[in-house]
Amino acid sequence: MKRITMTVFSLVFALALNAQDFSVKSTKQSVAPEIPKAVLFDQSPDGTLTNFESVVSVVNNTGAGVYVTDDFTLDAEFNIQSITAYGFNSDQTFESSVTGINVYVYADSGANSPAGDPAQPGTGLLELVNIDPFGPAVEIISSGDGGFDLKVDIEAASGGSFTLPEGDYWLVVAPTQNIPDFGNATRWNWRAAGTGVFGNSVAHLIDPTNAFGGNFTVWTPYSDLGITEYESTAFIIEGESALDFPAPYCGPLDFSTVEPLTNVEFAGISNRTDGTVNGTSAHEDFTSLSGDVLAGESYEIALEGNTDGGFTNRFAVFVDWNQNDVLDDDSEVYEITQTIVGSDGDDGQQAIQDITVPADALAGKTRMRVKKLFGTNDYLDPCLGTGFGQAEDYSINVTLPLARLQVVHNSPDPAVEVVDVYLNGDLFLDDFTFRTATPFIDAPANTPLTIDIAPGTSVDVSESIFTVSPTLTADETYIAVASGTLDSSISLEVFEGAREAAAVAGNTDVLVHHGSPDAPTVDAVNQDGGGILVDDISYPEFQGYLELPTANYLIDITTADNSITVAGYQAYFTELGLADAAVTVFASGFLDPASNGDGPAFGLWVSLATGGALVELNDEDFIEFPSPYCGPIEYTVVEPMTNVEFAGFANRTDATQDGSPAHEDFTSVVGQVSAGESYEIILEGNTAGNFTNSFAVFIDWNQNDVFDADEVYEITTTITASTGEDGQQATQTLEVPVGAVVGQTRMRVKKLFGTTGYLDPCLGAFYGQAEEYTLDVGTVSNTSFDSTDFTFYPNPVNDILSISTASTVDNIKVYNMLGQMVVETAPKVSNPQVDMNELQSGVYLVTLEVEGSLQTFRVIKQ
DSSP states (O other): OOSOOOOGGGGEEOOBOOSOOHHHHSOSOOOOTTOTTTEEEEEOOOSOOSBOOEEEOEEOTTSOEEEEEEEEEESSOEEEEEEEEOEEOTTSOHHHHEEEEEEEEEEBOSSSSBSOOTTSTTOSSEEEEEEOTTSTTEEEEEOSSSBEEEEEEHHHHHTSOOEEOSEEEEEEEEEEESOSSOOTTTSOEEEBOSSBOOSSSOOEEEOTTOTTSSOOOSOEEHHHHTOOSBOOBOEEEEEEEOOSTTTTSSOOOOOSEEOOEEEEEETTEEEEOOOOTTSSOSEEEEEEEEEEEETTOEEEEEEEEBOSSSOEEEEEEEEOTTOSSOSOSTTOEEEEEEEEESOBSSSOOOEEEEEEOOTTOOSEEEEEEEEEEESSTTTTOTTOOOSEEEEEEEEEEEEOOEEEEEEEEOOOOGGGSEEEEEETTEEEEEEEETTEEOOOEEEEOSSBOOEEEEETTOSSGGGOSEEEOOBOOTTOEEEEEEEEETTTEEEEEEEESOOSSOSSTTEEEEEEEEOOTTOOSEEEEETTTOOEEEEEEOTTOEEEEEEEESOEEEEEEEETTSSSEEEEEEEETTTTTOTTOEEEEEEESBSOGGGTTTOOBOEEEEEOTTOEEOEEOOBTTOOOTTTTSSOOOOEEEEOOEEEEEETTEEEEOOOOTTSSOSEEEEEEEEEEEETTOEEEEEEEEBOSSSOEEEEEEEEOTTOSSSOOGGGEEEEEEEEESOBSSSOOOEEEEEEOOTTOOSEEEEEEEEEEESSTTTTOTTOOEEEEEEEEEEEEEEOOOOTTSOGGGOEEEOSSBSSEEEEEOSSOBOEEEEEOTTSOEEEEEOOOBSSOEEEOTTSOSEEEEEEEEETTEEEEEEEEEO
């Protein structure tokens, strides 16, 4: 491993909270009295820490792991149903890199440490390795500001129940990520619960492969690592009592003579049983059978049974919808009005009735009891039997009807720059700031919601300044935008049919919302071809999704008649990494801030499906380096290039380590090249010791603002132990493609230690540097093809492109801006034509081959 000086703080990550953090603002999930069984151990963040203080707990793609563990205590025997670990990922790419979730539970060794570790398979009481992070057993909860909490359904992950008796235990949670090392930005970190120590002991860390070089190869307490401000991790364990049937519910019920139920059909349950009198238990346990219901919906129940003669039997059904271990609360008792008379249980007689699930039923697994009896004594009491009859218990899995919802704050009124949002009277978003979006979340559907907006200083919902009560449709997706001003009216504009990803791979789907209160009706026009993308949109309208190829666009905002351009913007979807994404572009702010309390100025802002701060689209005349190309590239330690010589320029620079930017802009330095010719490149640099460094060069020959795969030059010579000023050079000859587009383009040079991301123009490394230059590409010199005799028209073109030349044109190829050939023809005549009628609007490159020479030019297809 190269020059790693181990400090304990490389294991630790803390980030100041500039964006809202729901889990910190609401430090503990309140547990309603009717759910005493749910939370067995609560060590969620208590709010005493203002940062995402956290410690690495992850397995990388080499199989090496660094693990954190913390203790918990159970005061009785419980079935462990779910575990939630609160985590953090700096660069917010966790969901794209995670490949598995690992959960371990260990007994206490008796010495305040676990009796086992993940490097010793078989030492755990529970060992769940590489659970599918996107399968039914795992929920990844993202807060949109780096928080990534992991909730694991233990029963679903293990395929059965996991029971722990009373005692002390240790929990390990560590995701597996497709990352090559344990870099701070990419890894998952287990958050601290708060200041001080929780539970019986401080949290511990183990680094079995000594990846960090600190020799922490056995469980080591945080305190021995120098971590003292916080010494416990944040997690919640949920489950239920492992008591004997039917606990925790009343019973078992007693019937003197068991006249059995013989069939129960409900919500996917179909359970036909023996009809022999006294042939089965008075109270049977069928909790292994589960019916699935949706809150607010109705389901038919069909019941059969043996009356043991010409007697009338009746039924009652009890369902613990509020999951408080009691079966006769309001709306939980169902008197089945149909009866059966003189039935042997197999003659087809049925008592049938619809059972409506309350809209406020709690999600999750609960209990249903079916009771059959002769007579009416204690008929509707779920806890008492009678002389003749039977009871059966089943499980019911309640699912809430859900919609997907993203909330965006786009009200430019300075008086509501920061607001609190309440959902059904409870705080939903605390200190929700202007130009911020939540991720898409699950929201209750098919029932009215009450959404209140209050000042950011509010104490409760009574301070609401705006209320709306929408009803969301189950399985639909919505975007709700807070718009307007207090002087006119605050509104919540809701778009139904929102998308969380592009409908077609390779596209960026764009929803547009006019959220500028003082802006007129406008159009959005694509400068590249003049096509109207959005026509006559007025405040506060949405216009439906544009399905655009992911590319970089220049957008003009014009008046509705297109006579005046209000502003121009760069919609660089490629550089923003928005391939396959669905986004919303907002007109945001005031055209005239001075007349609106000096509020925020007009601009175009983008919300992503992942939420967070909206992304501003730059004004057209401002291009931030290295746009429109990817970057800037990051290097943790800048070991600089000191000399680049190519195509007529020589650029010698400072050799000091960390003395220059990681990605340096030399685009003012221009080299002159000609298509089809070859040029030597000379490269030097500081390796900062006895290490070998490599170089890679990337040149955008087709000028599509992307360094394509065929535009990469691997420099095969390297430098070793160079100061950058000792004359060591890596040299190679680079050939300019004959089809290179004429004009100025970009060249990127990368120097690095190692091979990770070596040939990726968009990735840096731990040690190295990148530099950017400009190349001016000229045409191939060939007297047989006189460019003065060459013209093409019209441009822009609608259908037929005409080419005028005195020479015979052998071949014509048309490329889109992604470098894909879309038309090829071999006319073998002078003055040929190209049919572009079937091509989409946009910019294309046309390459002519004339007597072995090439000429390339751009055309705009309308």
